[in-house]
Amino acid sequence: MKKNKMDNIKIGKFKIIKVLKKQLPGYLFISPWILGFLIFVLWAMIQSFRYSMSNVVLTPGRIILVNVGFNNYRNVFLQDMSFVQTLLSFFISSILEVPVIVVFALIIALLLNGDLRLKGFFRTLYFLPVVIVSGPVMDKLISQGATTVPIMNTAVITNILSKSLPQWLSNPIVTLFEQVIIILWYSGVQILIFLAALQKVDNSLYEAAKIDGGSAWECFWKITLPTIKPMIFLNAIYTLVTLANSDQNNIITLIYNDMFSAIRGYGFASAMAWMYAIILSIMILLISLMFKEKREGA
Amino acid sequence: MFAKGINFNFVKKNIVKSRKFAYSWNKIKNILIGSNVKRGLIIQLIIYTILISVGFVYLYPLLYMIVTSMKSLSDLLDSSINWIPSGFYIKNYIQAMNVMNFKSAIIGSFYIALVPTLFQVFVCSLVGYGFARYDFFGKRILFALVIFTFVIPPQITMMPTYVLYSRLGLIGTMKAFIFPALLGQGFKSAIFIFIFYQFYRQTPKVLYEAAEIDGAGHLICYFKIAIPTSIPAFIVSFLFSFVWYWNETYLTQLYLGNSGMGTNSSITTILLQLQQFEANYNALYPANVYTTMRINEAIEMAGTVISILPLLIIYFILQKYFVESVDRIGITGE
Numbered sequence: 287m288k289k290n291k292m293d294n295i296k297i298g299k300f301k302i303i304k305v306l307k308k309q310l311p312g313y314l315f316i317s318p319w320i321l322g323f324l325i326f327v328l329w330a331m332i333q334s335f336r337y338s339m340s341n342v343v344l345t346p347g348r349i350i351l352v353n354v355g356f357n358n359y360r361n362v363f364l365q366d367m368s369f370v371q372t373l374l375s376f377f378i379s380s381i382l383e384v385p386v387i388v389v390f391a392l393i394i395a396l397l398l399n400g401d402l403r404l405k406g407f408f409r410t411l412y413f414l415p416v417v418i419v420s421g422p423v424m425d426k427l428i429s430q431g432a433t434t435v436p437i438m439n440t441a442v443i444t445n446i447l448s449k450s451l452p453q454w455l456s457n458p459i460v461t462l463f464e465q466v467i468i469i470l471w472y473s474g475v476q477i478l479i480f481l482a483a484l485q486k487v488d489n490s491l492y493e494a495a496k497i498d499g500g501s502a503w504e505c506f507w508k509i510t511l512p513t514i515k516p517m518i519f520l521n522a523i524y525t526l527v528t529l530a531n532s533d534q535n536n537i538i539t540l541i542y543n544d545m546f547s548a549i550r551g552y553g554f555a556s557a558m559a560w561m562y563a564i565i566l567s568i569m570i571l572l573i574s575l576m577f578k579e580k581r582e583g584a
Numbered sequence: 585m586f587a588k589g590i591n592f593n594f595v596k597k598n599i600v601k602s603r604k605f606a607y608s609w610n611k612i613k614n615i616l617i618g619s620n621v622k623r624g625l626i627i628q629l630i631i632y633t634i635l636i637s638v639g640f641v642y643l644y645p646l647l648y649m650i651v652t653s654m655k656s657l658s659d660l661l662d663s664s665i666n667w668i669p670s671g672f673y674i675k676n677y678i679q680a681m682n683v684m685n686f687k688s689a690i691i692g693s694f695y696i697a698l699v700p701t702l703f704q705v706f707v708c709s710l711v712g713y714g715f716a717r718y719d720f721f722g723k724r725i726l727f728a729l730v731i732f733t734f735v736i737p738p739q740i741t742m743m744p745t746y747v748l749y750s751r752l753g754l755i756g757t758m759k760a761f762i763f764p765a766l767l768g769q770g771f772k773s774a775i776f777i778f779i780f781y782q783f784y785r786q787t788p789k790v791l792y793e794a795a796e797i798d799g800a801g802h803l804i805c806y807f808k809i810a811i812p813t814s815i816p817a818f819i820v821s822f823l824f825s826f827v828w829y830w831n832e833t834y835l836t837q838l839y840l841g842n843s844g845m846g847t848n849s850s851i852t853t854i855l856l857q858l859q860q861f862e863a864n865y866n867a868l869y870p871a872n873v874y875t876t877m878r879i880n881e882a883i884e885m886a887g888t889v890i891s892i893l894p895l896l897i898i899y900f901i902l903q904k905y906f907v908e909s910v911d912r913i914g915i916t917g918e
Contacts, residue, residue: 309718309719309720309721311714311718311802312714312715312717312718312719312720312723313714313720314714314802315710315711315713315714315715315717315718315802315806316710316711316714316715316726318707318710318711318766318767318768319707319711319730319767319768319769319777320726321767322764322766322767322768322769323729323733323768323769325748325767325769326741326745326764326767326769327729327732327733327736327741327769329744330740330741330744330745330748331736331740331741333743333744333747334740334741334743334744337743337744349747394635394638397631397634397635398635400631402631406907408635408639409907410903410907411639411642411643412639412642413903413906413907414642414643414646414899415642416827416906417827417895417896417898417899417906418646418831418892418895418896418899419831420830420831420832420833420855421831421833421834421855421859422833422855422856422858422859422861422888422891423831423855423858423888423891423892425859426649426858426861426884426885426887426888427645427648427649427888430648430649430652430881430884430885432644432645432648432649467641467642467644467645468645470641470642471642471645478907478909478910479910481910482910482911485911523735527734527735530737531737531738531834533833533834538737538739538834541739542739542834542838545742545743552743552747555739555743556740556743558739559737559739559740559742559743560740562737562739563736563737563739563740566735566737567735570735
């Protein structure tokens, strides 16, 4: 009996070793990433949180942290009016821009999806901006006014909007119109993802629907859209993250500037970065909730 | 009975007639508008029109940039010249190249886009392979963390990283870009890990099993089977990584730019030069009463064209790989 138990333990130990041995290669393969994650993400996040709670004094070779609690966060609200405003306008403009980009990408992908001649040419054309989009280039184009659709009379739209809507809402819509091309330029990757997803939709579904007399319109709403819903979700998140990290985003420039400003410094900027991250995660949560609810309802 | 027969014939004729009419009408409709099987002519025409006009709008900034960059000062001031400049005014480009320090900037750009990319692609393929091929404890959580690193804004981790680098003396050197790339935390690394993960999951397991029976170890499996089968994923990741590193300015400015702690590095990139274009121009061609040389939009646009030209060339040569990237990797699989 006793011996048996010993055996069991031995087998157990052996098993653990065996399982470990089996798992080890996997860990080894991803070990660079784990190390990188620990240093550049986990450690950096903890450190940045500590910065945000303290007054950071930089001396050559050393960093002195003086704990000030949530003072930095309070100061962001009380001292820096522009940050809260920028954050709010980022929030509103992303809520406007993400659907515009995703829907635009979907429409272009649907148009390209059929048996179209010059399909390759159009794909090349619509993907081109992804390759050249960068902060300085965009800055130059925007400052030249090359980003509005020339035929569209933005002055009239601006006038009407600013009269009929409150400023916090009319401003983002006006920028939406003024920089419509730049916004559309962010949709290259999304178009490709949608195109690939559309090609994966099972053709027999359409055939069955057509036999039952379904029109293309019905097919789109009843077959295409539900099938590619995960891709819509993916694209929405991707769009949001790209917009959040684009150099056109005023918040990240603000954080950058405050990081090196003499009065504010790292602590203040870290507090800003954390608040920005919180807003961003709330937005991501909102998007995922939207998609989850519909999935259950269907 | 007879009457009934006539009646029947009459009805039959009518039906045939109406059917014929409906048939021909349907045929015309099918050709023009299309049925639910195929798009008709009119619909096709509308689609092409939309695609071409949207395409024009899409490329408008680019066309504007190129046209403006060729204009001389008199062309710029002449309101009758809109789209076709009176001639190719090459002086804009020469000036812009001088201002941007073209030679060293382009070398710096290539350097900074190429070296971290090589490390990043290799490490991401290793990590992606690890995730796709092996099962281990906590794999799902770790993979979720990979996605998490894509979503968190870099502004959070940027300051401690900057402090760390300046303590190690990496600011202003290429190592500030190589180290994170080596540890799978380079620019948009999560996307590349994801790409490789998707790709390796699709390679048939039989291949590895056969190799293992023949006594191949884990590394041999990776180098002899995984890498050769995943060439498309390597090409796509390489190209995207290259382009994204080239276009990255936020971190480049932080690590290589001369802002902040007075660090001044010898490496500069073409986009950093574009960012400081106006200041550099004024330093190089100081404004005074005697010269008419002033910065104008044509010169700025010439600088912009120069900075995107290498990417445009790469894109048009290799556009197949860019455009088919999603199909090749099968991100949308399942």
